Amino acid sequence: MHPSIRSHAPDVTIVRVRNQIVTNAARTVPYGDEMIELFRGGRVFTSDPDRPWAEAVVIEGERIVFVGHVADAVDRAGADAVVHDIAGGVVLPGFVDAHAHVTMTGDALLKAQLRDAPDVAEIRRRLTVWAAANPHAPRILGIGWIYSAIDGGRPTRQMLDEIGDGRPIYAEAADLHSCWLNTAALHELGVTDDTPDPIGGRIVRDPQTGMATGHLLENASVNLVWPLLADVPASTLDEYLAAAMRAYSESGVTAAVDMAMDATMLAAMQRAESAGRLTVRVIGHWLIHRTGDSVTELAQVDKLVRLVERMADDSSLSRLRIAGIKIIADGTIDGCTAALINPYADGTNADPIWDRTSLDAVVAAADAAGLQVAIHAIGDQTVRNAIDAIERAGVTNGDPAATHSRRHRIEHLEYVDESDVVRLAGLGITASMQPVHIDPAIFANWAAMLGDERADRGFAWREFLDAGTTLAFGTDTPTAPHFPLHNMYIATTRRSPGDPTLTPHRPDNALPLDEAVIHATRDAAWASFAEDSIGVLRAGSFADLVVLDRDPFAAEPESLLSARVVLTISNGRTVYTG
Numbered sequence: 001m002h003p004s005i006r007s008h009a010p011d012v013t014i015v016r017v018r019n020q021i022v023t024n025a026a027r028t029v030p031y032g033d034e035m036i037e038l039f040r041g042g043r044v045f046t047s048d049p050d051r052p053w054a055e056a057v058v059i060e061g062e063r064i065v066f067v068g069h070v071a072d073a074v075d076r077a078g079a080d081a082v083v084h085d086i087a088g089g090v091v092l093p094g095f096v097d098a099h100a101h102v103t104m105t106g107d108a109l110l111k112a113q114l115r116d117a118p119d120v121a122e123i124r125r126r127l128t129v130w131a132a133a134n135p136h137a138p139r140i141l142g143i144g145w146i147y148s149a150i151d152g153g154r155p156t157r158q159m160l161d162e163i164g165d166g167r168p169i170y171a172e173a174a175d176l177h178s179c180w181l182n183t184a185a186l187h188e189l190g191v192t193d194d195t196p197d198p199i200g201g202r203i204v205r206d207p208q209t210g211m212a213t214g215h216l217l218e219n220a221s222v223n224l225v226w227p228l229l230a231d232v233p234a235s236t237l238d239e240y241l242a243a244a245m246r247a248y249s250e251s252g253v254t255a256a257v258d259m260a261m262d263a264t265m266l267a268a269m270q271r272a273e274s275a276g277r278l279t280v281r282v283i284g285h286w287l288i289h290r291t292g293d294s295v296t297e298l299a300q301v302d303k304l305v306r307l308v309e310r311m312a313d314d315s316s317l318s319r320l321r322i323a324g325i326k327i328i329a330d331g332t333i334d335g336c337t338a339a340l341i342n343p344y345a346d347g348t349n350a351d352p353i354w355d356r357t358s359l360d361a362v363v364a365a366a367d368a369a370g371l372q373v374a375i376h377a378i379g380d381q382t383v384r385n386a387i388d389a390i391e392r393a394g395v396t397n398g399d400p401a402a403t404h405s406r407r408h409r410i411e412h413l414e415y416v417d418e419s420d421v422v423r424l425a426g427l428g429i430t431a432s433m434q435p436v437h438i439d440p441a442i443f444a445n446w447a448a449m450l451g452d453e454r455a456d457r458g459f460a461w462r463e464f465l466d467a468g469t470t471l472a473f474g475t476d477t478p479t480a481p482h483f484p485l486h487n488m489y490i491a492t493t494r495r496s497p498g499d500p501t502l503t504p505h506r507p508d509n510a511l512p513l514d515e516a517v518i519h520a521t522r523d524a525a526w527a528s529f530a531e532d533s534i535g536v537l538r539a540g541s542f543a544d545l546v547v548l549d550r551d552p553f554a555a556e557p558e559s560l561l562s563a564r565v566v567l568t569i570s571n572g573r574t575v576y577t578g
């Protein structure tokens with residue numbers, strides 16, 4: 001943090017942020033919770049559909065107190081206000097990442113980064129470099145490899161056995177739905193050629209020899225690898241969380257919906273909240289594990305209901321809230337683990353991880369308890385099951401209007417039958433989608449798995465909007481980069497931030513920037529019942545805002561790739577200056 005910005009020492013004033021923000025440096029105002037700050041000199045995009053543009057914003061303490069014309073703002077701010085001249089830049093609401101994994105993002109940032117490795121040789125090189133840089137780590141850890149980097153999309157343990165120093169290697173796929181292991185890691189997990197597949201997961205085996213290949217899909221990874229890697233001391237979790245907060249603040253995100261919350265993550269966030277270090281608001285959806293047994297599945301919902309009641313009594317947790325449950329109902333199209341109505345190009349198909357009976361039961365129980373339901377559903381069969389489950393919950397619980405009002409949501413919706421797209425709005429279901437997942441740099445494998453005209457309708461945001469559905473944009477970090485401006489670039493162009501020359505998929509589904517930003521701020525907040533306090537710049541809202549060094553609304557979309565966040569304010573506090 002810039003030392004002269006909003007220092008906690010008394011009697012220090014704001015001065016400047018690398019010349020982009022010039023403030024009244026000559027003045028000295030006492031620091032205090034009710035300090036008044038005025039932002040002027042550029043444009044203000046409010047994300048309020050009724051009044052999207054303004055000239056100035058005034059904040060006082062943790063709240064926005066005025067948005068409007070500059071002359072009125074100056075009056076409202078008064079002579080003692082600290083003035084930020086944003087000099088040709090733009091003020092936006094802080095981004096709300098509608099689908100994220102917060103502590104996992106911090107964890108991922110500390111592993112070998114494999115996302116843009118084009119082939120196995122480069123993946124091996126990066127893991128080798130990481131291993132050398134982390135000689136005392138018990139395991140070699142990587143994240144982010146993509147299927148198209150591996151010949152035939154089939155990773156094997158032999159490819160990793162040639163590198164490293166005998167330590168187990170765990171390399172998570174970019175979508176986090178599978179993990180690639182070396183032989184030492186299979187041994188550490190106790191996985192042998194004879195280990196049965198867990199429900200909703202697969203230990204990939206060589207078709208000729210029947211030997212485990214080192215590739216664990218879905219619940220084989222979630223149930224075996226994740227608990228092992230998550231078994232870290234509390235101090236390590238605190239480091240993950242701090243890394244995620246830093247990364248978010250630097251990129252302009254001030255709130256995130258965590259889509260796989262559990263008790264250890266919650267504890268880390270509560271520690272951060274009590275210490276005043278939770279600089280990004282977190283709204284959590286609790287991950288309900290598929291056990292195959294309805295008693296233990298429903299018991300998880302009951303336990304959560306009691307937890308939410310306890311948290312509601314604790315007023316100190318104002319920046320941390322649990323909204324409801326998360327169900328991972330299928331896998332991914334890339335891994336051919338998402339359930340489709342018609343098979344994949346290779347003739348295979350996948351069963352949903354949650355069958356209809358188990359899904360209906362948990363959705364109805366959560367709905368009856370007043371919890372929000374978020375269902376990961378990517379394939380068209382699973383999306384249909386998810387919509388059906390929410391529709392039936394309204395009937396089962398005797399009040400379809402109440403179910404409608406809970407803002408239940410479906411996550412991802414990558415390939416949806418046209419007859420189902422039109423059902424979402426009528427049931428009040430939010431479409432939670434991630435533009436980063438249609439980055440052309442990773443799209444070829446996705447399309448190849450479907451292998452036909454179905455790929456044409458992938459990530460069809462326009463269809464959802466035309467049908468009247470609320471679209472909430474997020475990044476699903478760390479399955480994709482967390483940068484909101486890059487996410488907005490893909491949303492407005494369907495092009496790749498890493499290589500804008502790659503052919504975009506169905507650019508007619510791209511959205512104007514103002515619409516895209518509303519989906520990533522106001523609508524993302526709405527999906528979590530938070531639109532009255534965050535996601536929109538209006539008097540009364542929390543002072544969560546971000547300042548960019550230029551105005552991408554007035555320039556080509558590529559300016560989103562060069563724009564820099566120069567100031568991020570969360571709850572009235574400066575959490576990043578650049």
Ligand SMILES: [Zn+2]
Pocket residue numbers: 099100101259476479
């Ligand atoms: Zn996710």
